[in-house]
Amino acid sequence: MSKPLIVGSVAYTPNVVTIWEGMRDYFGDGQAEMDFVLFSNYGRQVDALLDQTIDLAWNTNLAWVRTVLQTRGECRAIAMRDTDTVFQTVIVARAGAGADGLESIRGKRLALGSKDSAQAAILPLHYLKREGVDVDDVDLIRINSDIGKHGDTGRSELDALSAVLDDRADFAALGINTWNGIGREELMPGAFEAVWESPTYSHCNFTALPGLSDDRVAPWLDALFAMDWDNPAHQPILEMEGLRTWVPPKLDGYTSLFEAVDEQGISPRW
Amino acid sequence: MVNYHVVLDLARRVNNAPHGAMVTVPLDAGSEPGLQRIIADWCDHTGNELVRIEDMLATVRRGRSDPLGGLAAGQLPGSRVWIYTNFDCNLACDYCCVRSSPQTPRRALDSGQIRQLAAEAVEAGVGELVLTGGEPFLLPDIAELVEICTDALPTTLLTNGMLFKGRRLESLRRMNRDRLALQISLDSVTPDLHDRHRGRGSWDRALAGVRIAIAEGFRVRIAATLMPEHVETLAQFHDFLDTLGIASEDHLIRPLAHQGVADHGIVLTVESLIPEVTVTADGIYWHPVSAVDDDHLVTRDIFPLASAISQVRSTFRQQRAHAAAAAQWFPCA
Numbered sequence: 001m002s003k004p005l006i007v008g009s010v011a012y013t014p015n016v017v018t019i020w021e022g023m024r025d026y027f028g029d030g031q032a033e034m035d036f037v038l039f040s041n042y043g044r045q046v047d048a049l050l051d052q053t054i055d056l057a058w059n060t061n062l063a064w065v066r067t068v069l070q071t072r073g074e075c076r077a078i079a080m081r082d083t084d085t086v087f088q089t090v091i092v093a094r095a096g097a098g099a100d101g102l103e104s105i106r107g108k109r110l111a112l113g114s115k116d117s118a119q120a121a122i123l124p125l126h127y128l129k130r131e132g133v134d135v136d137d138v139d140l141i142r143i144n145s146d147i148g149k150h151g152d153t154g155r156s157e158l159d160a161l162s163a164v165l166d167d168r169a170d171f172a173a174l175g176i177n178t179w180n181g182i183g184r185e186e187l188m189p190g191a192f193e194a195v196w197e198s199p200t201y202s203h204c205n206f207t208a209l210p211g212l213s214d215d216r217v218a219p220w221l222d223a224l225f226a227m228d229w230d231n232p233a234h235q236p237i238l239e240m241e242g243l244r245t246w247v248p249p250k251l252d253g254y255t256s257l258f259e260a261v262d263e264q265g266i267s268p269r270w
Numbered sequence: 271m272v273n274y275h276v277v278l279d280l281a282r283r284v285n286n287a288p289h290g291a292m293v294t295v296p297l298d299a300g301s302e303p304g305l306q307r308i309i310a311d312w313c314d315h316t317g318n319e320l321v322r323i324e325d326m327l328a329t330v331r332r333g334r335s336d337p338l339g340g341l342a343a344g345q346l347p348g349s350r351v352w353i354y355t356n357f358d359c360n361l362a363c364d365y366c367c368v369r370s371s372p373q374t375p376r377r378a379l380d381s382g383q384i385r386q387l388a389a390e391a392v393e394a395g396v397g398e399l400v401l402t403g404g405e406p407f408l409l410p411d412i413a414e415l416v417e418i419c420t421d422a423l424p425t426t427l428l429t430n431g432m433l434f435k436g437r438r439l440e441s442l443r444r445m446n447r448d449r450l451a452l453q454i455s456l457d458s459v460t461p462d463l464h465d466r467h468r469g470r471g472s473w474d475r476a477l478a479g480v481r482i483a484i485a486e487g488f489r490v491r492i493a494a495t496l497m498p499e500h501v502e503t504l505a506q507f508h509d510f511l512d513t514l515g516i517a518s519e520d521h522l523i524r525p526l527a528h529q530g531v532a533d534h535g536i537v538l539t540v541e542s543l544i545p546e547v548t549v550t551a552d553g554i555y556w557h558p559v560s561a562v563d564d565d566h567l568v569t570r571d572i573f574p575l576a577s578a579i580s581q582v583r584s585t586f587r588q589q590r591a592h593a594a595a596a597a598q599w600f601p602c603a
Contacts, residue, residue, distance in 0.1 A: 013285060013286060013287075013288075014286075014287070014288035014289075014291075015288055015289050015332075017288075018288070018289050153285060153286065154281070154282075154285050155282055155285070155286070158278050158281055158282050158285075159282075161278055162275060162278050165274055165275060165278070181281060181316060182277065182278070182281060182312070183311070183312060183315050187277075187308060187311050187312055187315060188272075188274045188277060188308060190272075191274045239317070240289065240333075
């Protein structure tokens, strides 16, 4: 038996332990044994991948982009969640504010999530620029409440929503998962409304370096893709990790973030 | 105006909580009850469990759990149903949990009620019926009642075993040995302890009843009420039951309960007892050990049985969820 694959993940919630212990147990039943290492932030995790301390990194989209930049494109993504292929950024305002589209943000206050959050900070600015809205014409309120975790905790996005409720901001930028998590417009009537939704883009993936051989990756991927929502033993793990099924990576979904990182001069090593 | 900050605060705290952990957020006095509905809806939407809203606090469990999930299959309320056929008894034990004696009014369930209960028990997914009293063999139609039950489900009949002669022995002989087990009360290896609580000569007659039941081909369980003075003789008691041919899984030893006419024993409350749905002529009770205790009355309506089972399960589920919540709130270390 080959040695276990070591997967790195960032501990953005205590449930990460439960999730990865569940994954380890699942893989322990087959021919693709794995273990995991938790990091406090994505910077350390990417360092560990580059140092080959870990074999795979469960990376956010920003961590993927930085790994690509640091390896000059040598790394590869091997799988992602179905939900990672259709991620979106949503801009919300107070219900009834009469705003519609990115143009309506010009001259107003926009609350952004943590500066290393692709969905709540980096991509919103990219889409504003693409829409022709100069960010200098927007009063940006940065809420860096979960730096290092690339917005995974959702904390900075919820804080941005609070800023809108308190009239400290006119708009908030969120990931679609946070927007869905508060029930969109439905659960809190009269509170918020979406004024713009981004095109879909890719979010997390399992990232490997070229040195990781196919004969180690292939059985692990076969087992990963065999996880089945309809299997009661698998479903709790899949549900906690926020997916129905694992899928091959959708790499063209990272184009907008590569452009944003380049535009905003974001360091490849953060 | 509803204070939506409470919902955002709840989302922040729940997002950061381990699966199964409790999160409590204070409510805003001016925003009830709309806020309560929104919190309930948010929990439904996000797959978290609203444990309770009271005293201006909302308590939410991260994820969902089945409070009954840790129970063995046989402990799930409604997996078996107890039926008090009657309350009168030929004995007047000084620790009887339901105050039975020769003077106790019969308060029997008639054959029509037993038939309906058995049929509804099958419909409700009950796996076993347990008939008890009082002393069921005092009923002239006990063989008919048992037949109704054994035709429907595997059944256990509790008795003091002292009445197996004459027409009552004939009643016993008519019962279905494949579907019926007898549970006979015997408290000690020698007559003294047993007779002290149940009456002079009762041990001899109970033991004779055990032997008759075994000889007649019935599976016999022995149920003993554990007195403090029993503890040292427990191993000896098990050996004694072995010599009678009672299988070890049929040795049932239970502590004395402070119920009925017992003046001491462990105190049992609805909160401390895993319920076993218990039907009497007076209504449905939480547990057979407390079937004359008004505090343990579930409902006066014995039909439909499924409703009573559902009510017991629902109450028990809430209790266990609240107990888990309390455990989270008051850690000792």
